[in-house]
Amino acid sequence: NEAALRTAESLYKNYPDVVVEQLGLQTCRDTVIGNALKRGVSGGERRRVTTGEMEFGMKYATFMDEISTGLDSAATFDIVCTHRDIAKKLHKTVVMALLQPAPEVFELFDNILLLNDGEVMYHGPREQALPYFESLGFVCPPDRDAADYLLDLGTDQQYQYEVAKSSNHASFSVQAPRLAS
Known part of the structure; x- marks a missing residue:
């Protein structure tokens, strides 16, 4: 995709700064990530750093599984917003698997796949x-x-x-054919 390549090239020289800003990591830019022995960034910041690491390199698709595990709804919302913004700017596809998205996170998705x-x-x-x-x-x-x-x-x-179709008004039926097996 030529438009995506031009956009990516224009962002590339300042790309680390763009990713840091998109992920809201300006305040912890010079903070050690940390581990079990050394205190560092918060859990949400750690997840956003991981997200940022995945953004480097020229790629047209990103696949993410259960990105919300261990995060509060605000952090999840921020990460999904960030990926949506980056996807639109770089004309790329982002596929995310989420078990129970909050309503405000669900509203951010363009397309969904229910399995x-x-x-x-x-x-x-x-x-x-x-x-x-x-x-x-x-x-x-x-x-x-x-x-x-x-x-x-x-x-x-x-x-x-399931809405009973036999009456003129909506009522719920307990004799529904199953979508689930």
Whole structure:
């Protein structure tokens, strides 16, 4: 991708500074990382440093598994925001696997892939996931966040979201065909 290469080249000479700024690491720039014996940066800062290390080099895709493990929701949000910004600036793809994203983190994703026992339940734009499942007869209650609802559809709890189609008004049925096995 020629546009990505031009953008990357323009950022490259100051790239370490760009990554430090994107990850919010300016305040600990000269701090030792630390280990079990020597105190260093905080857990969230350590995770962001690891994220920064992964950003160096010219690549068009980054794959991340369970980046939120051990982090609070604010740190997770910051890291996902950073990767989203970097991906857009460098025209690259970022794939993240998260078990239970907070609603504000879920809203940052352009596309989602929902798996259940290795089978694809949904793959496409995040904002189209709820309408897709509504078309199958599953409705997200207004008091439920979308990410948790979508995760529930892959469990034995999915019956609680199926809308009975036999009446003129929505009511929930307990006799739902299972999406999950």
